[in-house]
Amino acid sequence: MQFIDTHSHLIPHFDDGSPDWETSLEMMRQGQEDGIVEAVCTPHILSKLDYDREAELYRLFEELRHRAKKAGIAVKLHLAAELYLQPDLNLDCRMATFADNGRYFLVEFPMNLIPDFVSQRFFDLVMANRIPVIAHPERNGKILRDPExxxxxxxxxxxxxxxxxxxxxxxxxxxxxxxxxxxxxxxVTMVATDAHDLRSRPFKLSQAYETVMNEWGAKKAQKLFYDNPRKIILGEDIQAEEPKPWGNFDGKLSLKDRFKLIVDKVRM
Ligand SMILES: [Fe+2]
Structure with a gap:
């Protein structure tokens, strides 16, 4: 099985991801073995100071590509950023959107809240064909409390x-x-590694792929681990599936009841 990863911190010396070139290459070897054929490096861009480091980021990215090629690693790399949410997201710089496609961008919310301006701001952006991809919503405290x-x-x-x-x-x-x-x-449009290191947050997708395969089948898994990531990188349209309405799952169950069902299914 082949996977495309859309969220990773493989570039060293920039954020809290890979600490050095050696680790970056080892992470990439791990990923290649696991089935990852393409990946987007998405370093954290937290503030104006980080936006000003764009030239440095491109230098590091090119160096990683060069070193990976020299080491015989075939994972194809792209660049984007994980933009920390702020009122003035600068989407015009090259690193802001996936592979500079001008369309899809990865955005991270604060851990425990969602600022009030987000809804309207995102709506305006979508209208302008700038599509936010929200990184790991399942880790956000506000969404955990209020999944709707x-x-x-x-x-x-x-x-x-x-x-x-x-x-x-x-x-x-x-x-x-x-x-x-x-x-x-x-x-959900896609599953990604958010890889930071070799052990606790590795550059691997196969285990999560198995979970999705077993639970929802091969078609869904192919979409979340390859087809949609590819479209995100190329800036192509994503065929959204019809969301199942909250509170009307099978016409009977409320969101809380559905949660309970999933809780029963989860084996830790
Ligand atoms: Fe991340």
């Missing part, structure tokens, strides 16, 4: 990216349950 927020984002044209680690249970029980709940409701 995730539905609202998708309804307004945003996309959701779930972490493979969440499906593997690395972040605990509730993010795993929410990740499965979101996939089950057809709200």
């Amino acid at each position: 927020k995730a539905y609202e984002f998708v309804e307004r044209g945003g996309l959701l990216q779930v972490n493979s680690g969440s499906l593997n249970g690395v972040f605990g029980r509730m993010p795993k349950i929410l990740a499965m709940q979101l996939i089950d409701a057809n709200l």
Whole structure:
């Protein structure tokens, strides 16, 4: 099986991801063995100071490509960024959108809240064909408390990216349950590694792929781990699945009841 990863911190010396070139190459070897054929490097861009480091980032990215090629690693790399949410997201710089396609961008919310300006701002961006991909919504405290927020984002044209680690249970029980709940409701566009290191957050997708395969079948898994990631990189349209309405699952179950069902299914 082949995977395309859309969220990773493989570039060293820039953020809290890979600490050095050696680790970056080892992470890439791990990923290649695991089935990852293409990946987007998405370093954290937290503030204006980081936006000003764009030239440095491109230098590091090119060096990683060069070193990987020299080491015989065939994973094809692209560049984007994980933009920390702020009122003035600068989407015009090259690193802001996936492979500089000007369309899809990866955005990270604060851990425990969603600022009030987000809804309207995202709606305006979607109208301008700038599509936010929300990184790991299943780890956000506000969405964990109020999962219908995730539905609202998708309804307004945003996309959701779930972490493979969440499906593997690395972040605990509730993010795993929410990740499965979101996939089950057809709200998730793709699963990505958010790889930071060799062990706790590795550059691997096969275990999460197995989970999705077993739970929802090969077609869904292919979409979340290859087809949609490819479209995100190329800036192509994503065929969104019809979200299952909250509170009307099978016409009977409320969101809370659905949560309970998933809780029962989750084996930690
Ligand atoms: Fe990340």
